[in-house]
Amino acid sequence: MYDDWIAGTVKLANGLTNKEPIMxxxxxxxxxxxxxxxxxxxxxxxxxxxxxxxxxMQIDATLARRYRxxxxxxxxxxxxxxxxxxxxxxxxxxxxxxxxxFESQNIGSASKTGTFMEKTKYYLVIxxxxxxxxxxxxxxxxxLSDKQVQLETYxxxxxxxxxxxxxxxxxxxxxxxx
Numbered sequence: 001m002y003d004d005w006i007a008g009t010v011k012l013a014n015g016l017t018n019k020e021p022i023m024x025x026x027x028x029x030x031x032x033x034x035x036x037x038x039x040x041x042x043x044x045x046x047x048x049x050x051x052x053x054x055x056x057m058q059i060d061a062t063l064a065r066r067y068r069x070x071x072x073x074x075x076x077x078x079x080x081x082x083x084x085x086x087x088x089x090x091x092x093x094x095x096x097x098x099x100x101x102f103e104s105q106n107i108g109s110a111s112k113t114g115t116f117m118e119k120t121k122y123y124l125v126i127x128x129x130x131x132x133x134x135x136x137x138x139x140x141x142x143x144l145s146d147k148q149v150q151l152e153t154y155x156x157x158x159x160x161x162x163x164x165x166x167x168x169x170x171x172x173x174x175x176x177x178x
Contacts, residue, residue, distance in 0.1 A: 002025070002026075002054070002056065005023040005024065005025050005036050006023070006024055006025070006054045006055065006056050007021040007022070007023060007024070007054075007055055008021060008022065008023075008024040008052055008053050008054040008055055008064075009021060009022070009052065009053045009055075010022070010024070010033070010035070010045070010049050010051070010052040010053075011049070011050050011051040011052070012045065012047045012048065012049060012050060013047055013048040013049070013050045014047050016047070021055070022035050022036070023035060023036035024036075024052060024054060025042065026052070026054065026067065026082070028097055028098055028099040028118075029099045029100070029101070029116075031080075031081050031082055031098065032044065033045070033049050033052050033067075033082070048080070049069075050068065050069060050070065051066065051067065051068040051069075052066075052067050052082075053065065053066045053067070054067070065084055066084065066085045066088075067082040067083065067084050067085065068082065068083060068085050068094075069081055069082050069083070071083055071094065071123075071125065071130055073129065073130060074096075074123065074130045077096065081096065083095060083096050083123070084096075084097065084165075086165050086166075086168055086169035086172070087168075087169040087170075087171075087172035087173045087176070089172075089173065089176035090176055091124055091125065091126050091144070091172060091175060091176055092124070092125040092172075093122065093123075093124055093125075093168060093169055093172040094122070094123050094124075094125060094130070095120060095121070095122050095123075095165065096120065096121045096122075096123070097118065097119070097120045098118070098119050098120075099116050099117065099118050099119075100116075100117050100119070101114045101115070101116060101117075102114070102115045102116075102117045103115075122134070122135060122168075124140075124143045124144070124172070126143065131143050135162050135163060135168060136162050137155065137162060140162075140168075140171070144172075144175055147175055147178050150174075150175075150178055151171065151174070151175060154171065154174050155171070158170070
């Protein structure tokens with residue numbers, strides 16, 4: 001996710017959480033989170049991580065990014081996969097970013113070239129079911145149709161940019177407040 005180690009917190013599957021921030025790194029390719037031990041070595045968690053937060057700017061908690069696993073029934077994605085939680089509540093907006101390596105080989109060349117391909121998908125979790133959505137008004141309104149009039153007003157007043165994760169998260173948080 002980030003090139004550098006980022007201060008953050010973790011909640012383990014056994015319920016334990018850290019009180020002081022620790023240095024974390026989230027590997028999008030392997031969908032794993034690591035921590036830096038006191039000697040500065042990268043370590044994997046023995047107990048599975050249920051949720052973690054990365055706070056790249058420790059001064060401003062609003063920039064913190066929260067990730068959680070355990071979402072079931074999403075095609076092609078394991079329940080252990082981490083999703084960024086953009087909005088939490090009775091309806092959740094979650095984002096799955098992933099990276100894969102695409103290898104290519106030029107004609108006549110013996111060496112292969114690897115390129116990272118990033119893919120991002122968004123889901124609304126409604127009553128425990130994850131519904132894939134696009135980052136546009138039409139797709140979100142199809143899933144949140146019961147409060148469409150109020151959402152339309154909110155979008156106009158707040159000039160929601162559907163390409164910004166923070167705006168999408170605030171829109172779903174507003175929906176949850178209705």
